[in-house]
Amino acid sequence: MKNEKNQAVGRARDRLQQAGIVFASFLIPILVWCVVSYVPFIWHPKVQVTDPGAVDYFQPGMLVDRAEFDEQRALVRQQGLALPSGEPANPIYLPAPHAVAKALYTGFVTPPVQKDAPWLHQSLWHSIQIIFWGFLISSLIGVPLGILCGTYPLLARLSEPFIEFFRYLPAPAFGALAVAIMGIYDGPKIAIIVIGTLFQQVLIISNTTRKLEATLIEAARTLGTRGARLITRVVLPGILPDLYRDQRILLGWAWTYLIVAELIGTSSGITWFITQQARYQHFDNVYAAIVLIGVIGFGSDWLLERLGTRLFPWDSAKTRK
Amino acid sequence: MTSYLDQSDAVRERFDAIKQREVILEVRNLHKRFPTPQGETEALRNVNFQVHRRELVCVIGASGCGKSTLIRILAGLEKQSSGDVLLDGAPVQGPGRDRGMVFQGYSLFPWLSVQRNVMFGPEMSGRSKDEAASAARLWLDMVGLTPFADAYPHQLSGGMRQRVAIARALVNEPRILLMDEPFGALDAQTRSRMQTHLLEIWKNIDITVLFITHDLDEAIYLADRILVLKPHPGEVLEMIEVPVPRPRSAAQIATPAFRATKARLEALIHPPAAGGDGDDETAQPELPSNMVRFTLVNDNVEGGVQ
Numbered sequence: 001m002k003n004e005k006n007q008a009v010g011r012a013r014d015r016l017q018q019a020g021i022v023f024a025s026f027l028i029p030i031l032v033w034c035v036v037s038y039v040p041f042i043w044h045p046k047v048q049v050t051d052p053g054a055v056d057y058f059q060p061g062m063l064v065d066r067a068e069f070d071e072q073r074a075l076v077r078q079q080g081l082a083l084p085s086g087e088p089a090n091p092i093y094l095p096a097p098h099a100v101a102k103a104l105y106t107g108f109v110t111p112p113v114q115k116d117a118p119w120l121h122q123s124l125w126h127s128i129q130i131i132f133w134g135f136l137i138s139s140l141i142g143v144p145l146g147i148l149c150g151t152y153p154l155l156a157r158l159s160e161p162f163i164e165f166f167r168y169l170p171a172p173a174f175g176a177l178a179v180a181i182m183g184i185y186d187g188p189k190i191a192i193i194v195i196g197t198l199f200q201q202v203l204i205i206s207n208t209t210r211k212l213e214a215t216l217i218e219a220a221r222t223l224g225t226r227g228a229r230l231i232t233r234v235v236l237p238g239i240l241p242d243l244y245r246d247q248r249i250l251l252g253w254a255w256t257y258l259i260v261a262e263l264i265g266t267s268s269g270i271t272w273f274i275t276q277q278a279r280y281q282h283f284d285n286v287y288a289a290i291v292l293i294g295v296i297g298f299g300s301d302w303l304l305e306r307l308g309t310r311l312f313p314w315d316s317a318k319t320r321k
Numbered sequence: 322m323t324s325y326l327d328q329s330d331a332v333r334e335r336f337d338a339i340k341q342r343e344v345i346l347e348v349r350n351l352h353k354r355f356p357t358p359q360g361e362t363e364a365l366r367n368v369n370f371q372v373h374r375r376e377l378v379c380v381i382g383a384s385g386c387g388k389s390t391l392i393r394i395l396a397g398l399e400k401q402s403s404g405d406v407l408l409d410g411a412p413v414q415g416p417g418r419d420r421g422m423v424f425q426g427y428s429l430f431p432w433l434s435v436q437r438n439v440m441f442g443p444e445m446s447g448r449s450k451d452e453a454a455s456a457a458r459l460w461l462d463m464v465g466l467t468p469f470a471d472a473y474p475h476q477l478s479g480g481m482r483q484r485v486a487i488a489r490a491l492v493n494e495p496r497i498l499l500m501d502e503p504f505g506a507l508d509a510q511t512r513s514r515m516q517t518h519l520l521e522i523w524k525n526i527d528i529t530v531l532f533i534t535h536d537l538d539e540a541i542y543l544a545d546r547i548l549v550l551k552p553h554p555g556e557v558l559e560m561i562e563v564p565v566p567r568p569r570s571a572a573q574i575a576t577p578a579f580r581a582t583k584a585r586l587e588a589l590i591h592p593p594a595a596g597g598d599g600d601d602e603t604a605q606p607e608l609p610s611n612m613v614r615f616t617l618v619n620d621n622v623e624g625g626v627q
Contacts, residue, residue: 213426213428215424215426218396218398218416218424219422219428219430220430220441221397221398221415221416222398222420222421222422222490223418223421223441223442223493224416224417224442224446224493225441233445237430237432237433238430240432312432314431314432314473314474314475
């Protein structure tokens, strides 16, 4: 009893420690970002003008190179005119953490500058839908095909060489073709995600299927299992935890195709938001959107992982090692 | 000196009775050849034997003698090159419920609880879930695992997993139980408990057992008869009638009948001065006689404290 209690305490401590490490792995890059942003002598190659003084082209809020600022300042001093003043600053493409955090907040509460333009959350929702449909369509074809290829060597030999060839073709290369076939809206975007995911999916899942222990299938056969029921009652449940893990990784890949996919045809979704904001040099908004993609990706994967341990209790022994 | 051929009256009577029973499994002129990169290998050559109802036959032989191939052919998992395997007089075609199989590796379905594992066979033969569940409970009770019905296989010890595997095979009520080195991966203690357990099950139900092992003591302890195979190619050397009387107990290991049988098996499997076959697993390269010493001269493990 006492031993069990000790073990439970040990496990809780382990979990706390692990959570701490996860936290630290995010904290370290954020700290680096903070240091670079807030400690002036680390980098800050620019000067933000607060008072233009007698320099005629300086304006308050303007960013100039530090060398240029010093030169102008020396020039004005020689002439005995009003000196410009300014603060060290980072380039516009590296906003400080607090600016990004603020942009993250204002992005959701302030209406878009352009009329009829989608809000940030609408852009995001559009992207999530593209990912969802792309991944669903890919999985509807890829998962059954992968399992069949892993089960029947003949089918694998027939289909895998072509799939192997096709997966080297960059999915974005099919962009123009997809637009020609499916128009300029969501069709081609979903198609790019399908093309980018499907072929890897078939190969990965057929490989996972092949790794199922042959004795399990043999045992099932000696117990009177035949034909399709070997797949539904033995192969499928046997590979399910691994299949689930594969799908999680593949979903991550689908996200990486999102940005390219959304640039095809009429730009849409979070990509439209990012390119639009970058055009106006609102880099705090750009970072906010990128952070959002990361949070959604990481968060959904974390949720799926937790769900996985619930769904496959027999697999927990394997993963905890 | 007792010979393994000397049988007491009780033992002889028992063998006479066994031979009166119907033949469950008959293997006739069985050959198995398969291609390898080095050309064709002959795994089994002209194997013939019969197993009677409720007989416990062990198959023994050095590694590479084709005993696994033999049992896989009997189970229908592999096809013979020529010859016949007859179960109740009918040729075997592919795997079937009439031959239960217990594998060496734990072949339990990890995603099913213990009870659902045992229910698997009955469910496959189209019985309802309730029927399958009650059959499973009966057999789990038989192997003493009722308290673990809802556990998953990974939560059980090796011996318990094999008991589930036996229950899972027996619930289908097969004509013969094929066991492919089922206790090979267990530690010595668990192993001897499982042997006793198997004999107990075998005594209580109408089941014929064909048991593969490479452990001579295990074969003598369990078997009515022992089929001895020789490797490269797998051929029957002898079918030995074990003269050790039943009921068997661990104490019989010191009896003359047991020792004579073991001596005979050893002579068959590890023939003295075989001339160095090369691929026999017992033919190990010699250790060097003057081994280099990596410790201090006076740091002597076998001597006293320095």
